[in-house]
Amino acid sequence: MIRFLFKGLLRDRSRSLFPFVVITAGVFLTVALHGYIQGVMLNLIRSSANLRYGHVEVMTRAYAKDVAQLPNELALTGVGALAAELKAAHPDIDWLARIDFGGLLDVPDDKGETRIQAPAAGLAVDLFSPGSPEPGLLDLAKIIVRGRLPRAAGEILISDDLARKLGLPIGGKATLIGTTMNGSLSMANFTVAGTIRFGVTAMDKTGLIADLADVRRALDMEDAAGAVLGLFRDGRYTQERADAVERAFQAAHAGRTADFDPVMQTLREQPGMAMMFDRMSDVTSVILFIFVLAMSLVMWNAGLVGTLRRYGEFGVRLAIGEDKGRVYRSLIAESLIIGVLGSIAGTALGLALSYFLQVHGIDMHALLKSVNMVIQTVIRSKITPAAFYIGFIPGLFASLIGTAIAGRAVYKRQTARLFKELES
């Protein structure tokens, strides 16, 4: 029976091709949109964790209160001992000391006088320790535009836009004018090893990456850091895991509530992140629901139209004695076959596009030049298990329901009037 129907569908493309194309297109769009939304969410979480907050972050209580100001005068001290304690308690987490700092990048002329200055927002990470995960977390090798990664003390990476603005060539010298942990003016000379494009617009305007040891020297922050970030080595962030680490830390440091005592926060507890997590989750669900509903209506309609188009055919089949139930069942079976094939084809195409975007991404940097927010300019998708079945909701079930409803007309046909209908 199935083989017979399948042959019929293949040989009579007028009743199979249009529904198949519509279902394939609808499922493709559903799967691709699902992958894109998941990609945007995961990119936001990943970039927030890797660039700024970690999956968990330890800082002083005073720093945490004013974190938006990046107040290095309130930084953690005794970081070596703290990191060792954290590593012993949670060996599955990379514990990374970082310093966020701001200042002016001052480029001298031939006489050593200021030629040009520009504000710079710097990030100090461990670039040189053997096995340091920082270059990988920040994708430094991938985001290099010109030059190379720093190899020696005193070498930095700066954003390509900032380098061009300052007229700084690779190997060029610049002085960072900043503020030490004690609030004094500090100056430190650096050499530009390479230029980078973060793919994050705000950072691409003023960003700078330097080695932690260099910045500690420059800002008088020996054995100190703005924060110690913890990132799960497998890269998977779940609130339950982060909460467990936080609870263990708070228990180990219970009773320490002075301004300069350490406190841990999960990624969700960082400024604006809880709202982002909740909103993103809500918005994703709403968008997907609306889209799946819309596609379901389209598929349902396709099922209805496909059935109605075959009104004459059913009349002939009933007239030559085919049982109504058999006609209806064959209709449902055909719809099922087309739905399954269309859903498989659409899911495959959607997954293919999602995979391409997951691996390669699309760089929207040129379009987002004027945007001043910390957002990823490389659009990427993410394939999750749901991507393998979400397309079957509109592709299979909706079209099947549409066909089933439209197919009820078969039972309303009166054999006595069939020939009259066929004559007209």
Add this chain to the structure above:
Amino acid sequence: MKRLVLLTLFISAAAAAFCAAQAQAPSADSILDRVDKNAVPGNKIIIAEMTIHSRRDSRTVKSKSWVQGQEKAFTEYLDPPREKGTKMLKLADQLWTYSPDTDRTISISGHMLRQSVMGSDLSYEDMMEDRKLRSAYEAKVAGEEAVDGRGCWIIEMTSKTGEAAYQSRKSWVDKERFIVLKEERYAKSGKLLKDVAVTSVIRVGERWVAERAVFRDALKQGGGTEFKVVSIEFDTAIPEALFSKASLRK
């Protein structure tokens, strides 16, 4: 009737006493003239220590300054070791700083002027203030008050041009020594930005000098900055070449 006459006599006497007191109070401008005359010397060489009480700890910075009139000053930091050799040069409304680690001389201007000097409660803008109070501020005598047991005039000042570092100030000027013993400095919004309390005054030659003072930046949470004069010499010859950018690198 008798009571009414007595009351009239009392009010008249009080009014006469108030008018007499007002007549004896010097004008705000003349008080500020005396303050400027005492504070703005010809040449001076001063070694000073600033003890900065931040939220975390306290540290002391030692410096030596050569000052010529209102417009020229050269400062070299002597201690702690990290700051040793850092120099600053002020010429009129320009300020440069030299860092021996980088061998760079940087002009401090714009928003950098509002930064703290060595992490203290003093800003570069405070250091740049060279105009005489009398020429920069419209002043009036707002009353009298004792500060640490000494009679003071309370002078309220408002910036004449709006270009001063502070829109308004309220100073308590010692009636006899014409030195500011206490001062509050305000923003245009009326918010208190800084206050200064002089805790020790010494006489050097003809001048009264604030030997110790505590500066407190109201926007900071630290314990203020204690400023202490270790030694001070007036009217000492200072080579003119010192007040040049070339001398910063020497």
